[in-house]
Amino acid sequence: xxxxxxxxxxxxxxxxxxxxxxxxxxxxxxxxxxxxxxxxxxxxxxxxxxxxxxxxxxxxxxxxxxxxxxxxxxxxxxxxxxxxxxxxxxxxxxxxxxxxxxxxxxxxxxxxxxxxxxxxxxxxxxxxxxxxxxxxxxxxxxxxxxxxxxxxxxxxxxxxxxxxxxxxxxxxxxxxxxxxxxxxxxxxxxxxxxxxxxxxxxxxxxxxxxxxxxxxxxxxxxxxxxxxxxxxxxxxxxxxxxxxxxxxxxxxxxxxxxxxxxxxxxxxxxxxxxxxxxxxxxxxxxxxxxxxxxxxxxxxxxxxxxxxxxxxxxxxxxxxxxxxxxxxxxxxxxxxxxxxxxxxxxxxxxxxxxxxxxx
Amino acid sequence: xxxxxxxxxxxxxxxxxxxxxxxxxxxxxxxxxxxxxxxxxxxxxxxxxxxxxxxxxxxxxxxxxxxxxxxxxxxxxxxxxxxxxxxxxxxxxxxxxxxxxxxxxxxxxxxxxxxxxxxxxxxxxxxxxxxxxxxxxxxxxxxxxxxxxxxxxxxxxxxxxxxxxxxxxxxxxxxxxxxxxxxxxxxxxxxxxxxxxxxxxxxxxxxxxxxxxxxxxxxxxxxxxxxxxxxxxxxxxxxxxxxxxxxxxxxxxxxxxxxxxxxxxxxxxxxxxxxxxxxxxxxxxxxxxxxxxxxxxxxxxxxxxxxxxxxxxxxxxxxxxxxxxxxxxxxxxxxxxxxxxxxxxxxxxxxxxxxxxxxxx
Numbered sequence: 001x002x003x004x005x006x007x008x009x010x011x012x013x014x015x016x017x018x019x020x021x022x023x024x025x026x027x028x029x030x031x032x033x034x035x036x037x038x039x040x041x042x043x044x045x046x047x048x049x050x051x052x053x054x055x056x057x058x059x060x061x062x063x064x065x066x067x068x069x070x071x072x073x074x075x076x077x078x079x080x081x082x083x084x085x086x087x088x089x090x091x092x093x094x095x096x097x098x099x100x101x102x103x104x105x106x107x108x109x110x111x112x113x114x115x116x117x118x119x120x121x122x123x124x125x126x127x128x129x130x131x132x133x134x135x136x137x138x139x140x141x142x143x144x145x146x147x148x149x150x151x152x153x154x155x156x157x158x159x160x161x162x163x164x165x166x167x168x169x170x171x172x173x174x175x176x177x178x179x180x181x182x183x184x185x186x187x188x189x190x191x192x193x194x195x196x197x198x199x200x201x202x203x204x205x206x207x208x209x210x211x212x213x214x215x216x217x218x219x220x221x222x223x224x225x226x227x228x229x230x231x232x233x234x235x236x237x238x239x240x241x242x243x244x245x246x247x248x249x250x251x252x253x254x255x256x257x258x259x260x261x262x263x264x265x266x267x268x269x270x271x272x273x274x275x276x277x278x279x280x281x282x283x284x285x286x287x288x289x290x291x292x293x294x295x296x297x298x299x300x301x302x303x304x305x306x307x308x309x310x311x312x313x314x315x316x317x318x319x320x321x322x323x324x325x326x327x328x329x330x331x332x333x334x335x336x337x338x339x340x341x342x343x344x345x346x347x348x349x350x351x352x353x354x355x356x357x358x359x
Numbered sequence: 360x361x362x363x364x365x366x367x368x369x370x371x372x373x374x375x376x377x378x379x380x381x382x383x384x385x386x387x388x389x390x391x392x393x394x395x396x397x398x399x400x401x402x403x404x405x406x407x408x409x410x411x412x413x414x415x416x417x418x419x420x421x422x423x424x425x426x427x428x429x430x431x432x433x434x435x436x437x438x439x440x441x442x443x444x445x446x447x448x449x450x451x452x453x454x455x456x457x458x459x460x461x462x463x464x465x466x467x468x469x470x471x472x473x474x475x476x477x478x479x480x481x482x483x484x485x486x487x488x489x490x491x492x493x494x495x496x497x498x499x500x501x502x503x504x505x506x507x508x509x510x511x512x513x514x515x516x517x518x519x520x521x522x523x524x525x526x527x528x529x530x531x532x533x534x535x536x537x538x539x540x541x542x543x544x545x546x547x548x549x550x551x552x553x554x555x556x557x558x559x560x561x562x563x564x565x566x567x568x569x570x571x572x573x574x575x576x577x578x579x580x581x582x583x584x585x586x587x588x589x590x591x592x593x594x595x596x597x598x599x600x601x602x603x604x605x606x607x608x609x610x611x612x613x614x615x616x617x618x619x620x621x622x623x624x625x626x627x628x629x630x631x632x633x634x635x636x637x638x639x640x641x642x643x644x645x646x647x648x649x650x651x652x653x654x655x656x657x658x659x660x661x662x663x664x665x666x667x668x669x670x671x672x673x674x675x676x677x678x679x680x681x682x683x684x685x686x687x688x689x690x691x692x693x694x695x696x697x698x699x700x701x702x703x704x705x706x707x708x709x710x711x712x713x714x715x716x717x718x719x720x
Binding site: 059063270271 | 440442443
């Protein structure tokens with residue numbers, strides 16, 4: 001019989017090396033899969049397209065950063081909640097609501113330009129996302145309703161709400177009834193920070209937020225409070241920490257940041273509100289958060305890695321006519337190997353013979 | 360003098376002959392890329408485009424190199440896919456409405472690449488063409504069949520989004536059905552999706568429960584056809600491609616989106632250097648709207664439908680020929696009048712008189 005026994009002293013070196021190990025294992029597994037299914041294409045050129053080209057071609061570098069920005073933001077918010085043991089699975093819904101509320105402000109001031117416009121839209125997006133995640137916090141605190149279910153179910157509601165908005169009040173008045181908003185004017189779009197690409201200030205804000213979160217967790221009492229509430233709820237109670245407050249805090253923060261990410265998509269690369277707004281960033285960010293072991297700085301790197309699987313996978317589809325599910329396979333394998341490595345760092349496998357003797 | 364002239368003429372013609380030869384025999388093949396909204400599958404919108412691409416390949420052979428990408432979501436990712444393609448192709452076909460803004464943005468950055476956007480209406484730069492088809496001509500034909508085939512005098516119509524394209528189809532089918540059967544009524548269910556077998560099947564059942572014995576759909580799945588097949592005495596029309604396989608005893612005919620000739624023409628134009636920005640809205644006459652074999656109907660009904668197709672082919676009839684009133688009773692077209700393409704047909708946003716559903720808004 002096989003048992004997992006906690007290690008007394010997990011290896012420090014392995015904690016740092018395990019992401020690389022997981023990446024290598026993913027690459028090796030992928031190599032064998034490709035070697036099996038590809039007959040007339042060189043595996044090496046598929047690998048080049050997947051892992052190298054997006055890192056050396058300036059256009060794809062910019063797109064990598066564009067794709068990583070929302071993942072960083074959402075994963076940051078989620079990681080705070082996950083540390084506290086608050087499982088916000090529905091960041092996707094908060095992201096959509098933020099895109100709607102923030103975008104609504106932009107559409108309301110459609111003919112107005114001003115330096116205050118984007119900050120006001122951002123505020124609306126944050127409040128929208130906070131409100132939406134707040135529903136789960138309220139139900140959890142008041143009625144002990146599981147926040148995993150509430151946030152997940154509300155995601156479907158958000159997507160339907162988006163579709164209702166785009167067929168009604170937010171529909172482009174000169175768009176022949178197609179369910180899309182007007183394209184935002186330049187004053188309502190995020191400034192581009194790399195000319196000729198789609199990279200906007202959203203990335204800078206995402207990186208700043210990472211450092212702020214890192215400092216907050218390290219230096220501030222609320223960081224400690226969250227950590228203890230998550231890892232030892234009873235101890236937290238004895239220490240006088242209010243777990244209801246922690247639930248509110250975790251959900252409002254993650255909802256607000258997800259809402260802001262939704263707006264940044266709408267007034268960033270999308271440029272308008274369309275039914276295509278929900279694109280699973282909210283769910284993918286869960287992978288990002290766990291691959292970084294909930295560390296705010298590491299989130300930047302894991303978001304980039306996931307962005308690489310998106311862009312590499314897309315190009316493999318374009319160049320070699322392989323199915324788009326390649327991206328999902330890679331993301332799944334990455335997460336699996338990361339978690340497996342982590343388990344083996346914390347625990348050791350022990351084969352227990354005594355049990356067999358008893359039988 | 361004349362000798363020298365003759366020599367120069369000879370030289371010139373030899374040179375141009377060589378050039379022409381080089382052009383045709385050694386020119387690089389045209390690189391054409393196609394972006395699909397869904398998987399290719401075996402029926403429906405994307406399948407019809409893919410059939411068109413196969414036709415293109417058959418026509419041009421080694422003169423064209425084709426890239427096809429399926430299931431590209433209509434979100435900000437599509438702009439990156441279009442850009443990736445623009446870097447390596449001569450002409451790009453974006454085959455769904457939702458690619459409109461991304462197509463425009465990429466076209467502005469790649470002026471040497473040609474773009475063809477299906478069902479869109481914006482052509483801000485001279486390297487974007489738009490194309491769609493007069494599908495309401497197809498509705499005109501199936502409307503006549505429906506008017507003859509119904510016993511309950513009720514047509515059930517599964518509609519997707521209240522955009523002009525769909526409204527045109529409803530009006531055209533209704534007018535044609537009423538022209539052969541004055542008692543005809545049309546019941547409409549809006550499903551607000553292009554593809555959702557569950558919703559489409561529910562809509563078909565609801566319409567049948569309301570007495571409809573003919574189902575028309577402006578959605579993409581075969582579910583309504585399957586439902587019609589299960590119900591006694593209910594018949595249905597397929598959409599975008601031949602759906603007879605899903606309703607052997609229910610299928611009357613399908614409107615087929617025949618993009619092949621257009622794709623071949625446009626890629627040939629790129630090869631020959633004659634491509635220009637244009638807006639195409641072809642119909643039965645040009646072959647962009649076609650029909651699956653007609654079945655499960657009496658010969659007279661089929662002959663009438665075939666005659667209607669021939670009339671459309673000859674440009675002898677227009678599905679919207681006055682007198683036609685709007686739903687509110689106001690006059691739209693006077694006796695014998697046909698509407699201009701713009702704005703009446705392109706932006707159509709009202710039901711015609713006789714449809715007793717409420718216009719969705």
